[in-house]
Amino acid sequence: GQNIDQPTEMTATEGAIVQINCTYQTSGFNGLFWYQQHAGEAPTFLSYNVLDGLEEKGRFSSFLSRSKGYSYLLLKELQMKDSASYLCAPMDSNYQLIWGAGTKLIIKP
Amino acid sequence: DADVTQTPRNRITKTGKRIMLECSQTKGHDRMYWYRQDPGLGLRLIYYSFDVKDINKGEISDGYSVSRQAQAKFSLSLESAIPNQTALYFCATSDLRQGDTGELFFGEGSRLTVL
Numbered sequence A: 001g002q003n004i005d006q007p008t009e010m011t012a013t014e015g016a017i018v019q020i021n022c023t024y025q026t027s028g029f030n031g032l033f034w035y036q037q038h039a040g041e042a043p044t045f046l047s048y049n050v051l052d053g054l055e056e057k058g059r060f061s062s063f064l065s066r067s068k069g070y071s072y073l074l075l076k077e078l079q080m081k082d083s084a085s086y087l088c089a090p091m092d093s094n095y096q097l098i099w100g101a102g103t104k105l106i107i108k109p
Numbered sequence B: 001d002a003d004v005t006q007t008p009r010n011r012i013t014k015t016g017k018r019i020m021l022e023c024s025q026t027k028g029h030d031r032m033y034w035y036r037q038d039p040g041l042g043l044r045l046i047y048y049s050f051d052v053k054d055i056n057k058g059e060i061s062d063g064y065s066v067s068r069q070a071q072a073k074f075s076l077s078l079e080s081a082i083p084n085q086t087a088l089y090f091c092a093t094s095d096l097r098q099g100d101t102g103e104l105f106f107g108e109g110s111r112l113t114v115l
Helices: none
Strands: A003-005 A009-013 A018-025 A032-037 A044-049 A053-057 A060-065 A070-075 A084-090 A103-108 B004-007 B010-013 B019-025 B031-037 B044-051 B054-057 B065-070 B073-078 B087-094 B110-114
Touching (some): A018 A103, A032 A060, A044 A060, A044 A070, B010 B019, B019 B087, B019 B110, B044 B073, B054 B065
Parallel strands (some): A009 A103, B010 B110
Antiparallel strands (some): A032 A044, A032 A084, A053 A060, A060 A070, A084 A103, B004 B019, B031 B044, B031 B087, B087 B110
């Protein structure tokens, strides 16, 4: 079957760096998305990886290893507004996004 | 104005009532989706549509129906609402034309409470 595995919750300190890991199993693969979701709000797009390697976008970077079924999201210089859930979502062979429960990130001063 | 608009944003109703959630988009996308989200769970796909004449069931379609009235409009109906349909509902759009990644663009969500 199709499966996403992310930590349920993580805590980090303002100004620090945090890495959120995601492992996945899908029927086929057409890229992997990371979304940010604040409580009660819609998910918003952060990054997309389709080839192995690191994609950097400002304070956020995302890494993909297709052979390992593994991705991570790296957040640098953490700010209080980064407190949110982070959703890892690979796209399967039918171009459908597969969603896990996400990782709730708590930032402490 | 939002590219993907959902109405109503909040609704409280009683068991057995018929409810319609509406979604409209100005992105010109062919693909539209309805998801529900429950606390501690991931987004679960209810129905999706790849064009006006195309309707597909997702993983949790029982108790729901949809209508794709036009490219820009996709509505979700609960014919007889029950309390376990209390959830946050999201409409989303995407496209897979050349150069598109298939990224989903979400509406702001509709919070439905069934008493």
